[in-house]
Amino acid sequence: MTSNTLTESDVLNALRNIEDPDLHQDIVSLGFVKNVRIDGGKVSFVIEMTTPACPVREKFQTEATRLVGQLPGVAAVDVQMTSQVRPSRAETKNDLIPGVRNVVPVASGKGGVGKSTVSANLAIALAGMGAKVGLMDADIYGPSIPMILGVKDGPEVIESDRRIIPPEAHGIKVISMGFFLEEGQAIIWRGPMLIQMIQQFLGDVQWGELDYLLVDLPPGTGDIQLSLCQKIPLTGAVIVSTPQDVALKVAQKAIDLFRTLKCPILGIIENMSHFICRHCGEREEVFGNGGARRAAADLDIPFLGEIPLATEIRTASDLGRPILLEDPESPYAKAFRRVAEDMAAQISVQNMSGAGPVKITF
Ligand SMILES: Nc1ncnc2c1ncn2[C@@H]1O[C@H](COP(=O)(O)OP(=O)(O)O)[C@@H](O)[C@H]1O
Ligand SMILES: [Mg+2]
Incomplete structure (x- = not known):
């Protein structure tokens, strides 16, 4: 021939x-x-x-x-x-942020499980692989993203036409309530204020073209979760939990909420999963083994992987240099990259499958 x-x-x-x-x-x-x-x-x-x-x-x-x-x-x-990252297949038009292909809330049942740490590192991992990424810190009770990413300068606010230009850190666009609060200042949030904030963070912030906008949610199930689901089509939520049974029980509440709101669940991430001994390299199951993996199987939700418990992860975050940048070849950075890949895969699965996410109106 x-x-x-x-x-x-x-x-x-x-x-x-x-x-x-x-x-x-x-x-x-x-x-x-x-x-x-x-x-x-x-x-x-x-x-x-x-x-x-x-x-x-x-x-x-x-x-x-x-x-x-x-x-x-x-x-x-x-x-x-x-x-080419596929956009979410919602039938409703995404008027507030038309250039954003996928909005992915990162949620947890309770605080302190490492939601912000995980969100920040996943955002950096995706950006490092070439995706256009934004990170919205919607945790008004403890906005920690600016600290974790070491962002010093806040956004540029153009009052005349209500535009907020988000600062960029390590290749990702960032917005946080932390930029608008004085240090130590506390606010008592009421429902309408929260809705207003979400509206501004979506509508006024110039996100531009993004493949993924991760949203670091406050813990639990409240007004922010609700108004986010009402305002824009979400590709799917990611749930962060530690392996203990109690943590998983509260995680279940967050899962139930998203299910009620018809927001798909992309999967569960187990954070502070196990401890790798610095001296012998042995794995120690501090909180028991495989809790989130089992919970994911029981709930019929994808398991997106585990992030070890490591002092290095905490110190890097405290210094405003997430571990992914501080030590990209460490097993911790590798774990975050693997989870980011699995999450991106689940987003593709959502967007390539028939049923798209649904926008809820009340
Ligand atoms: N895998 C981990 N290993 C060690 N420390 C961690 C890990 N994940 C988070 N932390 C630390 O735990 C604390 C709570 O994490 P954070 O991301 O602020 O939780 P959340 O946003 O869920 O409240 C922080 O001090 C953080 O540095
Ligand atoms: Mg947090």
Whole structure:
């Protein structure tokens, strides 16, 4: 056979053998393969993934090169890997933040489980992989994101046309109530004020184009959660819990709330999961083993992975240099990157599946 008998469908048929592990379909049916060009024995094409945070990126590239390279008449294969984050499939129009493809609230049943630490590190992980990321600190009772990210300068507020330009830290756009409060100042929040704040954080903040906007929620189930779900379509919530039974029981309340509000749950992250001994490297299950994984299975929710309990994670946060930047090769940074990949995969699953998130109106 000679090279000029090779057709585009030969190439596509070969590539049908590559299946996306999360979406359970082949990459041709999913529409990932683009710009197939055949020039004599040279074949080139693009594989467009649903997220830059894709752990199988290199595997796909190698497989695609091999499969097409095996076709008769092919002398060289050039595979270009790109990504385009798919927007949430809500039917309701996202008027408040039209450039934001996915809004992902990070929630927990109670405070102190590491929600802010996890949100900040996941945001940095996604940005580091090439995604456009924003982080909205909606925890009005303890806004800690500016401290964790070491952001000193607040947003630029343009009063004349009600625009707030968020500062950028480590490649992510950040907004927090902490920027608007004097140190030590306390506010007694009432329902309408909270709704107003959410409205401004969504409508007035110039988020621009974002693949992912993570929202660090206050703990528990209150007005903020409710108004967020009412105002914009959410791709899905991520729940952070520690492994103890009590923590998981309160996490369940947060899960119930999102389910009631018809907001999909992307999965559970277990934080402070286990302790790795600095001297012997042995794993110590401080709070018992696998609690969140079991809870996720019981509740039929994806388990997004575990982050160890480590002094390094806390000190890095205290210094405003999250561990992902402070020590990117540490097992802790790797754990955050793995969870970020799993979360991005679940977001893709949500957006590529039939039923999109629902916007609730009361
Ligand atoms: N995996 C972890 N290992 C060690 N310390 C952690 C870890 N996650 C969070 N922390 C620390 O626990 C405290 C509470 O975390 P934070 O992210 O503020 O929780 P939340 O936002 O849920 O209230 C902080 O001092 C933080 O540095
Ligand atoms: Mg917090």
